[in-house]
Amino acid sequence: MKKITKKQAREISALKRLPPESIDFSDIPEITDWRGAVVGRFYRPIKKPLTIRLDADLLAWLRGQGKGYQTKVNRILRAAMEASGR
Secondary structure (H helix, E strand, O other), X not given: OOOOOHHHHHHHHHHHHOOHHHOOOOOOXXXXXXXXXXXXXXXOOOOOOOOOOOOXXXXXXXXXXXOOHHXXXXXXXXXXXXXXXX
16 A cells, blocks of 8 residues: 555544534445445455575566566465365
8 A cells, every 4th residue: 555645644634533424425326236346355464474485487487477476476376275265
């Protein structure tokens, strides 16, 4: 996540001080169809640093696919974990 600016922090602080009854929800439509919702979309598990040894050709392949090779490793391992039924 990106860090917020001082201005944004002040605005958030001011909004937190507002009483709930002063918030006008009339222009926000109620969601009644949740078929497109994605469960866990904003879930961010805790990351733990570690040292891992990978074959040089595997690492070159991952890095050759562009930025974010560590994220790709994480996705590949998560997919394998979920496919195995945890």
